[in-house]
Amino acid sequence: xxxxxxxxxxxxxxxxxxxxxxxxxxxxxxxxxxxxxxxxxxxxxxxxxxxxxxxxxxxxxxxxxxxxxxxxxxxxxxxxxxxxxxxxxxxxxxxxxxxxxxxxxxxxxxxxxxxxxxxxxxxxxxxxxxxxxxxxxxxxxxxxxxxxxxxxxxxxxxxxxxxxxxxxxxxxxx
Amino acid sequence: xxxxxxxxxxxxxxxxxxxxxxxxxxxxxxxxxxxxxxxxxxxxxxxxxxxxxxxxxxxxxxxxxxxxxxxxxxxxxxxxxxxxxxxxxxxxxxxxxxxxxxx
Numbered sequence: 001x002x003x004x005x006x007x008x009x010x011x012x013x014x015x016x017x018x019x020x021x022x023x024x025x026x027x028x029x030x031x032x033x034x035x036x037x038x039x040x041x042x043x044x045x046x047x048x049x050x051x052x053x054x055x056x057x058x059x060x061x062x063x064x065x066x067x068x069x070x071x072x073x074x075x076x077x078x079x080x081x082x083x084x085x086x087x088x089x090x091x092x093x094x095x096x097x098x099x100x101x102x103x104x105x106x107x108x109x110x111x112x113x114x115x116x117x118x119x120x121x122x123x124x125x126x127x128x129x130x131x132x133x134x135x136x137x138x139x140x141x142x143x144x145x146x147x148x149x150x151x152x153x154x155x156x157x158x159x160x161x162x163x164x165x166x167x168x169x170x171x172x173x174x
Numbered sequence: 175x176x177x178x179x180x181x182x183x184x185x186x187x188x189x190x191x192x193x194x195x196x197x198x199x200x201x202x203x204x205x206x207x208x209x210x211x212x213x214x215x216x217x218x219x220x221x222x223x224x225x226x227x228x229x230x231x232x233x234x235x236x237x238x239x240x241x242x243x244x245x246x247x248x249x250x251x252x253x254x255x256x257x258x259x260x261x262x263x264x265x266x267x268x269x270x271x272x273x274x275x276x277x
Binding site for chain 2: 046126
């Protein structure tokens, strides 16, 4: 039944809300845009006063591999949304992906979007927690010292779920 | 938008309680809004608030990265000074619009 009553401020506040209090962002991809989507959602949660945890797995680990955070690329092949009129073969030319990625990074800098490494530092300084997936780290032969200092721990999937415990918690998979 | 009485002064605020006219702001108003979000303003808070007002007046988009590079506070400190949505709370206390940035 539609609610036709005009709500006053006080009445509006009485409506029961279930606000998001915590997010767990799982980043399983290592492309520039997927990593940025993850970072922006985690940082955005912190800025809203929510808790935020990040879990990097599989190719997502590339974002938190020491010295590699700022070397991520966007796919110029197999990415139909990227420059629609560009023939796929051109996207595959040597150096094209690096060029496109550096152009994207320049556009982001104009919007004051920090480079990935700085973004991770910001999230850490803001009280966000960054974790790496144990299974993926084992698979890629990565140890704690191979990952950036901001990584709190290398954890199992069970431990990852425990990060999302509590009322008002949401898991976001990228 | 509505008119409310804050610290004995009638000011216009939007539905979220942000002042719609930064020129109506004064220190007493800031203190009262801060008290509502359980913040007691220290000299460091004032430095941040003045910085935010300055940047807003200059037409600059405010975001967490800029705060971190302000030279006034680092990001950790900023979160400690204004807990629970730092830039939102700080902007509200500073009497400037809610930041519209995603960063």
